[in-house]
Amino acid sequence: MKTSGIRKRTRRAIYDFIRERGMATKNDIAGALGISLPTVSKYLTHFMEAGLLEQGAKLSSGSNGGRSPIAYACVADGRLAVGVDVTQDRVTCLVVNLERQVLCQRQAHRDFARSDDYFAFVGAEVETLLADAGVDRDRILGVGVAVPGLISETTGQVTYGRVIDNYGITAADFGRHLRFRTRLLHDSDAAGLAEFWPDHGVDNAFYISLSKSIGGSVLINGEIYRGDGEFAGEIGHLRIHQGGRRCYCGQNGCMDAYCNASVLARHADGSLEGFFSRLGDGDDTLSDVWDRYTSDLAQAIHNIRVLFGCTIILGGDVGAHIRDHMTPLRSKVDRLSFLASHSETFLVPCSYTTQPVATGAALYLVDEFRQDLGPGQPRAGGTSGRALRKAVPLASY
Ligand SMILES: [Zn+2]
Structure with a gap:
């Protein structure tokens, strides 16, 4: 395996270890994963600087009054994702954190239209949601927009859209009015993703x-x-x-x-x-x-x-x-x-009885983040027409 692959695997192993246990010390991590203490320290520092980990309560050392080890915990709001559900007559948008909690949401009734005015309206809805809720924009991984319709893996276009007139639209149509990475998703896959979440x-x-x-x-x-x-x-x-x-x-x-x-x-x-x-x-x-x-x-x-x-x-x-x-x-x-x-x-x-599509659209980006976990900041701007990955590697969690 290339060095970058090993680093990525190590990063993920450390982050997942802490997330699954809720809290872990440097020694816990090094001992359980067989990673040297200096290496663990290096990644913990990266994660702290990236706002993904925080120092939790100090645990008792239980040894002659020596220094208590520091425990680390994941920051649930360390990254956020926006999900949008576009239907015939309404637009729902919401924000989820890394623990899949919905932090805020907003819904507006408006008939779908194949027009830039409509795409701009969706962008404005997202901006209003973020502003009203005071969301830290720097933590946003991107926006997942779910629509009824089949989406091509290769072109990112809607290839079958008879439920609403959206044949041929792409993530870029919405992305022009969203200052975040934008993904276009099939609505059923988005809702399914929420139900299929690996923790289940x-x-x-x-x-x-x-x-x-x-x-x-x-x-x-x-x-x-x-x-x-x-x-x-x-x-x-x-x-x-x-x-x-x-x-x-x-x-x-x-x-x-x-x-x-x-x-x-x-x-x-x-x-x-x-x-x-x-x-x-x-x-x-x-x-x-x-x-x-x-x-x-x-x-x-x-x-x-x-x-x-x-x-x-x-x-x-x-x-x-x-x-x-x-x-x-x-x-x-x-x-x-x-x-x-x-x-x-x-x-x-189903487990998700409210807003499963918008939630799943946002969770797609959370899943992507977990898979590609790195200590860097999320990229701002830009769009992608990539559809829901053919193989969302959920089983590894
Ligand atoms: Zn039919």
Whole structure:
């Protein structure tokens, strides 16, 4: 391995050791990682200067009143990332720190438009959020902008954008109005990334986003799988009814036409919250709608389970309300299974019930930072059209 590779590995090992334990002394690190004390000291100094570590409480030495060793802890706000969720009718932006805590957020209603005015509006929203919350701009790693639509790994362009009219846009369209590095992300991958976060201990999973449109994200052996055509996981277009309802893609019978959030909300004056509230109150009409909806959803879940044999996470707008309805849904899934296995072992509601897309878009940059960990300051300015990495190396954490 090249010297720079060894240095990078050593840096990461020291930082991760402290982060996982919450606090560690120089001797703890040197002993556990087999690194010399002078080398540990050198990196600790770098991290301190970069604002990534702080000295914690002094621990008792327990030895004849000698000097207490100094413990080091990671600074949660040492770096920050901005996530933006762009949808048909609103823009949500928020800031997360290295511990995945959302520090502040802001939402504005505005219809998406393919225009520089719109991109400037998104930039202004981010600037207003940062100014109102008094965020230290020097700590910002970048901005992750999540949009509905498939994104090319090679060109960074949206290659399929029928949910909103965003075909062909790139990170640079937004980046011109953001004074930070900008990443463009597929919204389902962003939400999936939040759920797949390595601390959750899942290596194989399929995330279903049940929002105004249906999306999916696949995690295999700890890496997000995009397939050869960059559309792997687009579960919304799984055909569940031959010759069924028209889908926005132009085909008939797709899961999207049966399981997007609007299928429910349209029965409650367009309000998904209203739907679940009345469902909870025992409304007979909505109970019938929900019964049909969950039968279709169970069909899709069964198909995914057969293909991938992995944990299936129900997310998106409907997933945020589904926790109290899991038992009957699991029964429907079990009735379709050819195995004796019970879906309670693999079918789970999402953990992120508020702003999963914007949070995941920001976490992409946190993950990137952890992977490329260095003591230097984040680069300011510039844009990149690079899409979500084909292989986000999550398993190493
Ligand atoms: Zn379709």
